[in-house]
Amino acid sequence: xxxxxxxxxxxxxxxxxxxxxVLAHDFNNxxxxxxxxxxxxxxxxxxxxxxxxxxxxxxxxxxRAADLTRQLLAFSRMREPEEQ
Numbered sequence: 755x756x757x758x759x760x761x762x763x764x765x766x767x768x769x770x771x772x773x774x775x776v777l778a779h780d781f782n783n784x785x786x787x788x789x790x791x792x793x794x795x796x797x798x799x800x801x802x803x804x805x806x807x808x809x810x811x812x813x814x815x816x817x818r819a820a821d822l823t824r825q826l827l828a829f830s831r832m833r834e835p836e837e838q
Contacts, residue, residue, distance in 0.1 A: 775830035782823045789816040 756764075792813040799806050 778826040
């Protein structure tokens with residue numbers, strides 16, 4: 755039978771996991787807007803345009819942030835091992 759401290763720790767871990775999940779989903783929604791606009795700009799900007807490098811950097815940063823968001827979501831799905 756788990757102790758009260760273990761139960762409290764488990765509840766705190768669950769609360770933290772839920773918070774991370776909510777934040778990651780909200781952050782991902784923002785990233786989708788950034789990424790979609792960067793893609794739109796890239797498609798409407800000629801290859802030789804000097805602004806194209808800036809647009810590519812925005813898209814690269816959005817892609818990296820999306821990877822980080824996926825890692826956060828994976829963390830939020832983790833569960834502490836149960837005591838036996």
